[in-house]
Amino acid sequence: MNLSAEQIQSNWEKMLGYINAYISDPRREKLIEFYKKHEEEIMLMPASHKKAYHNSFPGGYVDHVNRVIEGALATNKIWVEFGAEQNYTVEELVFSALNHDLGKLGEEDNYAHIPSQDEWRKKNLGEMYQYNKKLAYMSVPDRSIKLLIDHDIKLTENEWMCIKLHDGLYDQANEPYLKNYMPEQKPRTSMVFIIHQADLMAARIEFEQVWLSKFNEEVLDKPKAKKLDVKTKALGSMKSEGLKNMLNSL
Ligand SMILES: [Fe+2]
Numbered sequence: 001m002n003l004s005a006e007q008i009q010s011n012w013e014k015m016l017g018y019i020n021a022y023i024s025d026p027r028r029e030k031l032i033e034f035y036k037k038h039e040e041e042i043m044l045m046p047a048s049h050k051k052a053y054h055n056s057f058p059g060g061y062v063d064h065v066n067r068v069i070e071g072a073l074a075t076n077k078i079w080v081e082f083g084a085e086q087n088y089t090v091e092e093l094v095f096s097a098l099n100h101d102l103g104k105l106g107e108e109d110n111y112a113h114i115p116s117q118d119e120w121r122k123k124n125l126g127e128m129y130q131y132n133k134k135l136a137y138m139s140v141p142d143r144s145i146k147l148l149i150d151h152d153i154k155l156t157e158n159e160w161m162c163i164k165l166h167d168g169l170y171d172q173a174n175e176p177y178l179k180n181y182m183p184e185q186k187p188r189t190s191m192v193f194i195i196h197q198a199d200l201m202a203a204r205i206e207f208e209q210v211w212l213s214k215f216n217e218e219v220l221d222k223p224k225a226k227k228l229d230v231k232t233k234a235l236g237s238m239k240s241e242g243l244k245n246m247l248n249s250l
Contacts, residue, residue, distance in 0.1 A: 001057055001210045008059035012043045015062050015098070018069050022094035030153045031098075041111050045104065047206065049113060049129035054206035056128045064202055065098060071198035072097040076191075084190040088158045095155075096162035096195050103143025110134045139173065141166060161192050168196040 003011070019031050035042060047055035047064035055064045072093050080086065106112030113129040121127040138146070141164045148155055155163070165174050165187070180186065187193070 001055075003057065003059040003063065008043060008062070011059060011062045011066055012039070014066055015069075018066070018094060018098065022091055023098075024091060027095070027153055030151060034147075034151050034153065038105060042105060045111070045113050046129055047101070047104070047203075049127060049131060054203045054210070056126070056210075060206075061101070061104060064206060065101065067202035067205070068100065068195075068198050069094055069097040071201050072194055075194050075198050075201070079190055079194055084194075088189045088191040092156055092158045092162075093191055093194065096159045096166075096191065097198060099144055099148060099159075100163050100166040100195060100199060101140055101144065102147050103138065103140040103145075105147065106132055106135050106143075107147075139171070141171075158189050158191055161187060161189075162195040165192050166195050166199050168193075168200070 016032065016035065019028055019035070023031060043062060044058045046057055046060040047053075048060070049056060055061065073090075076090075076093055104112060110132050112132050112135055114132050116122050116127055116130045118127070118130075144163050145155065145160060161177070165177055168174060169178055177187065
């Protein structure tokens with residue numbers, strides 16, 4: 001999947017629109033300044049380096065982030081309807097969705113994603129981007145939080161938890177926060193689960209849009225085509241009409 005230049009531009013403006021609509025000053029101002037400073041990179045970066053993951057194409061990151069923001073707002077309504085305690089704000093919810101994957105950017109002088117020049121890896125492994133090896137290893141949630149702190153953009157404790165735990169139990173590092181049975185050790189707000197659900201939903205849908213139909217077509221449908229070829233070939237080489245009819249009716 002590829003986005004047009006117009007779609008990339010309009011997704012970017014939509015994301016800035018969410019900042020202006022949901023985040024209050026002084027954080028709104030600081031976030032706009034940060035995002036505009038890295039406009040070109042953020043606007044064009046993918047959500048992941050590999051096709052088999054999700055949104056691995058120019059503009060994929062912002063497309064994903066907008067889907068998570070919209071998904072979080074919609075998921076929140078369901079949680080509220082079912083009685084979730086409202087001990088968090090909509091600003092916190094949107095701030096967390098907006099910045100949950102920010103660490104994918106990398107650092108100021110070392111952006112994380114480099115378009116791959118390796119044609120074999122692109123064709124056979126779907127690795128469209130390479131990780132910038134100059135960048136020290138840090139998990140995406142940790143770098144998201146670091147980038148915000150580096151730019152003097154303060155986080156509430158709820159936002160910190162949501163960004164840190166957005167991969168849920170898919171990330172073992174989150175187990176001490178999420179796999180415990182003492183009431184006092186459980187997350188204090190449902191927002192942690194709402195952000196995780198919104199991210200999971202967005203990434204799954206992005207995977208389906210680009211990859212699932214292609215996988216079904218290329219991998220699951222192929223054996224059928226092969227079987228048909230064998231049958232056609234066998235029919236063509238037979239002289240007996242009786243045998244041909246028998247095989248053809250199988
Ligand atoms: Fe994400």
